[in-house]
Amino acid sequence: xxGKAVLIKNGYVYDPLNNIHGDRMDIAIKDGMIVEDVxxxxxxxxxxxxxxxxxxxxxxxxxxAGSKVNLGRLMRPEDHRRDYEPRAPGxxxxxxxxxxxTFATGYxxxxxxxTTVFEPASPPLKQRHTHHELNEIxxxxxxxxxxxxxxxxxxxxxxxxxxxxxxxxxxxxxxATKGYALKIVNxxxxxxxxxxxxxxxxxxxxxxxxxxxxxILRGLCRVNxxxxxxxxxxxxxxxxxxxxxxxxxxxxxxxVRDLEGCHGKPIIHITHCQFNSYGGESWLTLTSEAExxxxxxxRNSYVTIDLGQPIFADATTMTADGPxxxxxxxxxxxxxxxxxxxxxxxxxxxxxxxxxxxxxNAIQWAIGLELALLIKDPWRVYLTTDHPNxxxxxxxxxxxxxxxxxxxxxxxxxxLHPMAMKRCILPSLDREYDFSEMVIITRAGTAxxxxxxxxxxxxxxxxxxxxxxxxxPKSLDPSKDYKALRKGLRRTAYTIKGGIIVARDGxxxxxxxxxxxxxxxxxxxxxxxxxxxxxxxxxRDYYTIQFENYALDDRHLAxxxxxxxxxxx
Amino acid sequence: MGVRNxxxxxxxxxxxxNHGRLPSPVIxxxxxxxxxxxxxxxxxxxEILSKANYPAVYGFGSTSVEAITAALELAxxxxxxxxxxxxxxxxxxxxxxxxxxxxxxxLGVVRHRADxxxxxxxxxxxxxxxxxxxxxxMAEGRFRKGRADRKLVVVDVRKTPTARLADFFLQIKPGxxxxxxxxxxxxxxxxxxxxEEVGGIRIERIEELGELMMGCQFGVLFFGLGLTMxxxxxxxxxxxxxxxxxxxxxxxxxxVPMRGHFNVEGANAAxxxxxxxxxxxxxxxxxxxxxxxxxxxxxxxxxGECDAALIVASDPISHLPKDxxxxxxxxxxxxxxxxxxxxxxxxxxxxxxAHVGIEAQGTAYRMxxxxxELKKLVDPPPGILTxxxxxxxxxxxxxxxxx
Numbered sequence: 001x002x003g004k005a006v007l008i009k010n011g012y013v014y015d016p017l018n019n020i021h022g023d024r025m026d027i028a029i030k031d032g033m034i035v036e037d038v039x040x041x042x043x044x045x046x047x048x049x050x051x052x053x054x055x056x057x058x059x060x061x062x063x064x065a066g067s068k069v070n071l072g073r074l075m076r077p078e079d080h081r082r083d084y085e086p087r088a089p090g091x092x093x094x095x096x097x098x099x100x101x102t103f104a105t106g107y108x109x110x111x112x113x114x115t116t117v118f119e120p121a122s123p124p125l126k127q128r129h130t131h132h133e134l135n136e137i138x139x140x141x142x143x144x145x146x147x148x149x150x151x152x153x154x155x156x157x158x159x160x161x162x163x164x165x166x167x168x169x170x171x172x173x174x175x176a177t178k179g180y181a182l183k184i185v186n187x188x189x190x191x192x193x194x195x196x197x198x199x200x201x202x203x204x205x206x207x208x209x210x211x212x213x214x215x216i217l218r219g220l221c222r223v224n225x226x227x228x229x230x231x232x233x234x235x236x237x238x239x240x241x242x243x244x245x246x247x248x249x250x251x252x253x254x255x256v257r258d259l260e261g262c263h264g265k266p267i268i269h270i271t272h273c274q275f276n277s278y279g280g281e282s283w284l285t286l287t288s289e290a291e292x293x294x295x296x297x298x299r300n301s302y303v304t305i306d307l308g309q310p311i312f313a314d315a316t317t318m319t320a321d322g323p324x325x326x327x328x329x330x331x332x333x334x335x336x337x338x339x340x341x342x343x344x345x346x347x348x349x350x351x352x353x354x355x356x357x358x359x360x361n362a363i364q365w366a367i368g369l370e371l372a373l374l375i376k377d378p379w380r381v382y383l384t385t386d387h388p389n390x391x392x393x394x395x396x397x398x399x400x401x402x403x404x405x406x407x408x409x410x411x412x413x414x415x416l417h418p419m420a421m422k423r424c425i426l427p428s429l430d431r432e433y434d435f436s437e438m439v440i441i442t443r444a445g446t447a448x449x450x451x452x453x454x455x456x457x458x459x460x461x462x463x464x465x466x467x468x469x470x471x472x473p474k475s476l477d478p479s480k481d482y483k484a485l486r487k488g489l490r491r492t493a494y495t496i497k498g499g500i501i502v503a504r505d506g507x508x509x510x511x512x513x514x515x516x517x518x519x520x521x522x523x524x525x526x527x528x529x530x531x532x533x534x535x536x537x538x539x540r541d542y543y544t545i546q547f548e549n550y551a552l553d554d555r556h557l558a559x560x561x562x563x564x565x566x567x568x569x
Numbered sequence: 570m571g572v573r574n575x576x577x578x579x580x581x582x583x584x585x586x587n588h589g590r591l592p593s594p595v596i597x598x599x600x601x602x603x604x605x606x607x608x609x610x611x612x613x614x615x616e617i618l619s620k621a622n623y624p625a626v627y628g629f630g631s632t633s634v635e636a637i638t639a640a641l642e643l644a645x646x647x648x649x650x651x652x653x654x655x656x657x658x659x660x661x662x663x664x665x666x667x668x669x670x671x672x673x674x675x676l677g678v679v680r681h682r683a684d685x686x687x688x689x690x691x692x693x694x695x696x697x698x699x700x701x702x703x704x705x706x707m708a709e710g711r712f713r714k715g716r717a718d719r720k721l722v723v724v725d726v727r728k729t730p731t732a733r734l735a736d737f738f739l740q741i742k743p744g745x746x747x748x749x750x751x752x753x754x755x756x757x758x759x760x761x762x763x764x765e766e767v768g769g770i771r772i773e774r775i776e777e778l779g780e781l782m783m784g785c786q787f788g789v790l791f792f793g794l795g796l797t798m799x800x801x802x803x804x805x806x807x808x809x810x811x812x813x814x815x816x817x818x819x820x821x822x823x824x825v826p827m828r829g830h831f832n833v834e835g836a837n838a839a840x841x842x843x844x845x846x847x848x849x850x851x852x853x854x855x856x857x858x859x860x861x862x863x864x865x866x867x868x869x870x871x872x873g874e875c876d877a878a879l880i881v882a883s884d885p886i887s888h889l890p891k892d893x894x895x896x897x898x899x900x901x902x903x904x905x906x907x908x909x910x911x912x913x914x915x916x917x918x919x920x921x922x923a924h925v926g927i928e929a930q931g932t933a934y935r936m937x938x939x940x941x942e943l944k945k946l947v948d949p950p951p952g953i954l955t956x957x958x959x960x961x962x963x964x965x966x967x968x969x970x971x972x
Contacts, residue, residue, distance in 0.1 A: 065842075067938050073841050077667050077859055080845040084856040093645055093856040095845035101857075102842050125675065128932065128940040132634060133842045152711075194682055195786065196821035208712070326817065335670035336814060339938070340823065342677025349670070541711070544677040544704065549941055 005030040005038035006499050008466060011048030012473050015055065016436045017444045017457035022473055027053060029464035032498035036460055044501075050472040051493055054439050056115030056465030058456050060446040061234075061271050061306050062387040063318055064105050065119045065133035066144065067126040068347040071337050072099045072318045072388070076351060079316065091508050092138075098316040098351075098388040106138035106511065108394055110503045113467025113492040115514075116447070116455055119144040120183055120234060120271065121320050123341040124151070125543070127177035128552050131516065135558040138511035139502050141455075141463075143518060145234055146177050147320050147345040149184035149216055150191040150206075152542055153535060158219035159211040164569050166219060167226040168531035171521040171567065174229075176551035178518040178560070181231035181450075182220055185320040186238050188213040190346050198323035199238060202251055213238055214255050221256045221267055227521045227567045230451025232269045232304065240275045240324050246289035249276035250296050253303050260302040269449065272308025272386035274368035283331075283360055287423040290367045294374035297381070304449050305375070306382040309368035309399045310354045310361065311391025312412075318389060322346035343542040354391065356412075362420030364390075365412075370424065372403055373431045378440040379448065396442070397489035403433040403441075405482035435473050451563075452517075464499035467492050515561035518554075523567050576698035583927065589908050590950070591921035598917075607920070607952060611959070614879070614903040614918045615966035618647055621877035621901075623853060627866045628883030628905075630654035630830025633931020633943065636956035637832075637839045640881055643960055644852055646968040650875065651850045652866035653836035654829075654883055658794060661803035662826045663837065663847045664861055668803075669810040674789070674823040675937040676703070681710035682821075685785035687722040689809065690746060690795020691827045694730040700827075705791075706734070720781065724749070725795060737778065742769035747801045750808035753779050757815055783819040793827040828936035830883075831926070835934035870896040879963075880904045881956055882922075886911040903963075905956050922956045923949035931957070 006029040012022050028038040063069050073080070073096060080095035085104045087093040094104030109117055117137075122130040122144040130144050148154050148170065157166035170182065188199045188206040195207055202214040217235070224233045237252045239245035249270060256268050270276065279287035297303050317328060322338055325348020329336035337349040354361040368390070375381040383400070387393040401408040406429075413421060421427050433441075447456025454463045471488035478485040495503040502510050522528075539547040554560035572580040594610035595602050605613075618624050626644040629637045630653070637653075644651035655663060679686070686706050693700040701707055706721040713719055723735040726743045741749050745768030752767040756779035764772055782788055790813055796805045809824060816822035828834050837847040844850045846859035849866070862868055866885075869875050870893045877900055886894050887910065897915075904916035907928075913919040923929040926943035934940050949955075954962075 067838075070838055070841050071671075073845050074663065074837070074847050075666050075670055077846060080857075080859075086855040087645055087852075092642070092843075093852070094843070095857050099845075101845045125939055128942070129838065129934070129938070132839075132932070132940070136638070136842065194678070194821070196817060329670075329814075335668065336672070337666070337670040338672040338674075338823070340674035340678045342675045342681060542677075544675070544680060545939060545941065552942070 004499070005043035006046060006464065006496060007038055007040060007043040008046045008048050008053055008468065011051050011053030011468060013053045013458065014435050014439045015458040016440050017448070018459045021436045027458055027466060029496065029499040032464050034458055034460055034462045034464055046468065046494055048468050052435065052469040052471045052473050054467050055443045055456050055458050055462070056467050056495065056497065057113050058443045058446040058450070058452065059114055059117040059384065059393065060382050060449060061120045061384045062117050062393050063119060063121065063389070064117055064387070065102070065137060066122045066130035068121065068318050068339065068349065069099060070133070071339060072316050072349045073101065075335060075337055075349065076316060079314065090511065098314050098392045102133050102136040103138060106140050107508050110139045110495050110497070110508065111491055111506050112394065112396060112489070113469060113495050115139070115465040115495065115497045116141040116452070118142060118180065118450065121185065122146055122179065123345045123347070124173060124177045125341050125344055127179065128556065131178060131552065131556055134516055137514070139497055139514055141515040141517065143180035143516060145181045145183035146173060146179035147183050147185060148173065148220065149187040150345055152343040154220070155191065155206065155209045155211055155216070158215055159209055163219055163222045163226065164527060165531050167223040167567065167569050168523045168527045169535060170223050171227055171523045172528065172532060172535065174519050174521060178516065178552060178554060178557060180517055180519055181229060181234050182224055183234050184217065184220055185236040185345070186240065186324065187216040189238055189323055190320060193322035193346050194340060202238065202255060217252065217255050218259065221259050225259065225267065226569045228565045229519060229521065230563055230565065231449065232266050234269045234271055236271050236319065236321060237276050240321055241328065243278050243280040243282050243286045246277050246279055246293055249273065249293060253296060253300065257300065257302065264301060266304045266380065266449065267302045270303065270305045272384060272389065273305040273371055274308040274310065274364060274390065277367050277371060286360055286363055288363055288367045288370055288425065290370035291374055291425060294371055297375050301380070304380045304382070305371065306384040307368045307372055308384055308386035308390050310364045311385055311395040311398060312354050312356050312361070312365065313391055313395065314351070314353050315391050316349065316351050316388045318347065318349045320345045320347050322348045324348065325350055328352070342544060356415045357417050359417040359420050362416040363423055366421065366424035366426040369402055369409065370426050370429065372441070373429045378437040379445045381441060382446045382449065383441045397486045400438055400489055401482040401486045404438060404478040404485060406430060406432055407479060408482035432479050464496060466496040468494040513558045515559045516557040517561045517563060520562045520564045521567045522564070523569050527569060578698060586924050586927045591906060591909050591913055591919060593921065595919045596917065610918050610920050611962050611966060614920065614963050617877050617901045617903055617917060618879060618963070619967050623874055624649045624877040624879060625866055625869060625875040626651045626879045627885060628654065628881040629836040630833045630883050631925070632832060632882035632956045633925045633933065634832070634835045634839050635931050636881065636925070636960060637836050638843065639957045639960040639964065641839065641843050643964040643967065646964065648853045648855065650864060650866065650869050651840070651852060653833065653840060653848045655833050655837055655848045656865050656867060657888060658829055658833065659797055659826050660848055660861065661797040662806045664803040665806035665810055669807050669814065671810055672813050672817060672823050673825055675939055678823070679789045679825070680704050680708040682712055682787040683789045684713060684718060685720045685722065685781060685788035687724065687788065687790040688731055689724045689790055689792040690799070691791055691793025692725065692729040692731045693827065696793065697827060720785070722778065722781065737781065739770055739774065739778065744800045745769065746796055746799060746805045747808050749775065750805070750812050753782070754808065754812045754815060757783055757819065782816055782822065785820055788816065788820065788822040790822070790824045791827050792824065825937060832933040834936050834938060835932065838934050838938070867893045876900055878902045880912055881960070882906060884910040884912045886915060905959055920959055921953050922959055923953050925956070929955040
C-alpha cells in the first residue's frame with residue numbers, strides 16, 4: 001500500500017491553520033505527503049462525502065512509555081483484566097484500561113484519529129527504556145521529553161550562573177537521550193524529595209544546592225531560547241494538586257515573563273493546568289480559580305497550557321513529582337509506587353478513581369472545563385487528560401463533547417456532588433467550541449506548540465496524516481446531539497498515517513512504523529568541548545554507569561527523525 | 570587474557586564463556602542425539618511448536634531484551650504460555666508489588682544518600698560480590714563518603730559473611746520473616762506489642778532496629794530470595810514493602826530486590842510493556858492473561874497441560890522443582906543455549922546460540938531498572954546465531970510471516 005496515492009473526496013475539511021473551516025474539498029496524498037492533486041486513476045479513492053476530514057490528532061502530553069509507565073502497568077493487573085485487545089492477523093494483542101500495553105496504545109490512538117503522541121516525562125538515565133517502548137508502539141509518530149529540572153548537572157551549571165554551559169550540556173543530553181523538549185517537574189522539589197522533603201515556594205532553597213525553583217525555571221527558559229528548541233519549556237509547576245496552588249502557578253508563569261523578548265511567541269507551557277488552578281485553603285474549602293488563571297493566560301501570550309481534564313472513571317496517577325504522589329497516597333490510601341533516579345529525578349504512581357459524588361473530584365472536573373472555556377485563544381490551550389493521570393486518552397471524545405455542548409456539561413452536572421457547582425462558574429458558561437476550535441485544541445494548536453511544521457494541518461507538504469470521522473458537521477448539531485458527536489469521534493471511518501490507511505471503522509488495517517522525533521542542537525564546538533570535558537570528569541561521581549554507556553545511538557530508534565535546530569550559542 | 574571491572578562471578582563468566590559450549594545443533598530421537606544443520610534444527614523446532622496444543626515458552630534470565638520480545642511475538646502467535654525465570658525467584662516480589670506498590674530507587678541513589686543499609690535474607694558477599702562496595706555500605710557518594718557514614722544492618726537466619734560485617738545483626742528463626750517485619754511495622758506505627766519475643770528475637774532488639782530505621786536520613790532495604798522463597802513468599806515481601814512504605818512517614822526509605830540472572834529485570838520489563846504482566850502470561854485465548862498459579866510454567870507443567878516447550882537462555886531441568894523437571898522431560902523441548910546444560914542434554918532440539926554481552930549486542934536491564942547496552946567483544950563461533958535471530962527464524966517458519 002505504501003507509495004500509493006490517496007484521494008479523499010468530498011469531505012468537509014477543517015484545517016484551521018490554512019483557514020479552511022468546513023469547506024467541501026478533496027485532499028490528495030502522495031508519497032506520504034499532502035500534495036496539490038493526484039491522478040484519480042492512480043489513486044486509492046476514499047469517499048468522504050458527508051464526513052468530517054481533519055488532520056491526524058497530535059497529543060502534546062500523554063504518558064505512554066518508559067519506566068514509570070511500565071511500573072504503573074506492572075502494579076495494576078486489575079486494570080488490565082477488564083480491557084484487552086485480542087490478536088488478529090497483522091495485529092498484536094495487549095491489555096490495559098488506564099495503562100495500556102505498547103501495541104494497544106498505538107491501536108487505540110489510531111482508531112481515535114490520532115497519529116502523533118508525545119511522551120512528556122522520561123528520566124534520562126532510563127531513556128533507553130522509553131525508546132524500547134516507543135519503538136514498539138505501532139503507527140504513531142512520537143517523541144519524549146527528558147526530565148531536566150532537578151538534574152544535578154543542570155543544578156550545578158545554573159547555580160554557578162553558567163547558562164551557556166547549561167545550554168551546551170542540555171544540547172548534549174538531548175542528543176544522548178534522543179529527547180525532544182525540556183521537561184521540568186516541580187523544580188527543586190524533586191531533589192528535595194531525595195530526602196523526603198519538598199519545596200513550598202519559588203524561592204525556597206533546594207537542600208544542598210545553592211539554587212531555588214525560580215532560578216531553575218528561569219535558567220532553563222533561557223537555555224531553551226539559546227538553543228532555539230522547537231517547543232517551549234514544558235512545566236509541571238510546583239505545588240501541584242494542592243488547594244490554593246493557583247497563586248504558585250501564576251507566579252511560575254510570571255517568573256519568566258521578562259524572558260519573552262521581542263518574539264511574541266510562547267516561552268512556557270504549563271502542563272495539566274487543571275491540577276494547578278485550585279483555590280481555598282484545604283480540601284474542605286477547595287474552590288475553582290480557573291477564572292483567575294484563564295485571565296492571566298488571556299493577558300499573556302507567552303504562555304500556553306494543556307488541560308489535564310479529569311474523567312469520572314479510573315485513572316492511574318503517575319508523575320515525576322515524588323512528594324506529590326506520596327501526598328496522594330496518604331490522601332487516598334491507595335497503593336503507591338515511588339522510583340527515584342540517581343542525580344536526575346523521581347517518579348510516583350498512585351491509582352485513583354474520580355467520582356462524580358466526590359466534591360473535590362467534581363470541582364476538579366469543572367476546573368478543567370472552565371480553563372478550556374475561559375481561555376479565549378484556542379491556539380494556546382490544548383486537550384489532554386494528562387493520560388493516565390486524570391483519565392485515559394480514550395476518553396477524549398467525552399471531553400470534546402463537554403466542550404462543544406453545554407447540554408453535555410449539564411447532563412454530567414446533574415450527577416455531581418450537590419455542593420460542587422456552587423464553588424465553580426462552569427454552570428454559567430455558555431461557550432461551546434465549534435469544529436474548528438476542536439481541531440485546534442487537538443491537533444493544529446498542539447502541532448504548532450511543538451514546532452512540528454508538517455503536522456496539524458493539511459496544506460501542501462504536510463504529512464499525509466488524516467482522520468476521517470463518520471460525522472457530518474453540516475447536519476450534526478454537536479450542541480444538541482452530543483451523544484452522536486461522542487460516538488463519531490471514538491472511531492474514525494478512516495485513519496490515514498503517512499498515506500497509509502491504518503484504521504477503518506475501528507479495525508486496524510496496517511501498522512507502519514512511526515517516527516521518533518528528537519532534537520539535535522549543534523552548539524559552538526569550543527563550548528561543547530569544554531562542557532563535555534567537565535561532564536565526563538564528574539560523570540563517575542554522579543552516576544553508577546559509565547559515561548560511554550549513557551548515550552544511545554539513533555540506530556536504537558525504530559525510525560529516527562532528528563530535527564536540527566540552530567542554537568544561538 | 571584478563572577481565573577488569575567485574576566481580577568474581579563476572580570474571581568467571583567472561584573467562585569461561587567458551588567452556589562447555591554446545592558445538593552444533595542437535596536433534597534427539599528416542600534418546601539418540603545427532604548433530605544436524607541449523608536449518609534442519611529450525612525446521613524440527615518449528616514442527617514441534619506448531620504441532621503442540623499448548624506449548625510453553627520459558628527462560629530469558631540471560632539473554633537480551635531484543636530476544637525476549639522476539640520470543641513473545643512467537644509465543645503470542647502460537648497461543649503459548651510465556652513465562653520467565655522470575656517465576657521461580659522474584660515472582661512473589663512482583664505479586665507483592667501488585668498488592669502494595671513499591672518505594673524504590675536506583676542503586677546510585679543508595680550510593681549518594683543512604684546512611685542506613687539493610688540486607689534482609691540476602692548475602693551479597695556471595696551473591697553480588699561488588700554490590701556493597703559500589704552501591705552499599707562501602708560506596709562513596711555525594712553525601713556519604715564511605716563505611717563510616719553508613720550503618721549496616723543484616724537480618725538473616727544464619728550468620729552469613731555479610732552479617733559478619735554488620736553493625737547490627739538479627740538472627741531470626743527460619744520462617745519468621747513475616748512476623749519480624751510485622752513487629753517492626755507495628756513499632757514504627759507506634760503500636761505496643763505485648764510479647765516478649767518475635768521470631769526468636771527479644772522485642773527490645775526489634776524496637777532498637779525500628780529506632781534505627783526511623784532515625785536515619787535515608788534508609789534502604791535490600792532483600793533476597795531468603796524472603797521470596799521461604800514460607801509466606803509474596804506475603805513476606807508484602808510485609809517488607811509495607812514496612813518501607815510506612816517508614817516514609819518518618820524519613821526517606823526505599824526497598825530494592827536483589828535480582829539474580831543478569832537480565833531477569835529486562836524480562837519482566839519487556840513482558841510488562843508488551844503484555845501488561847511481568848511473568849506467567851497465557852496467550853491461549855488470543856490476548857494476555859495472568860493468574861499466577863494458573864498461568865505459570867511450574868504449575869502448568871505439574872498439571873500436565875503443556876505438551877511442548879521452547880526454552881531460551883535458561884536451565885530449568887536444574888532449577889525447577891523436581892516434579893516439574895520430571896514433567897518437562899516427558900514433553901518435546903526446543904532449547905536455545907550457548908552451553909551444554911542438563912536441559913540441552915534432554916532437549917529434542919538443542920540449538921547453540923551466541924553469548925549476549927560477549928559475542929552479541931543487546932540490551933539488559935540492571936536490577937534497578939537501568940537499561941544498559943551489552944557490547945559484542947568477540948565473534949561467535951562460525952554458524953552460531955544470536956537467540957534473537959534463531960527465534961525470528963523459528964517464528965518465520967511457524968507463523969509464515971516475518972515476525
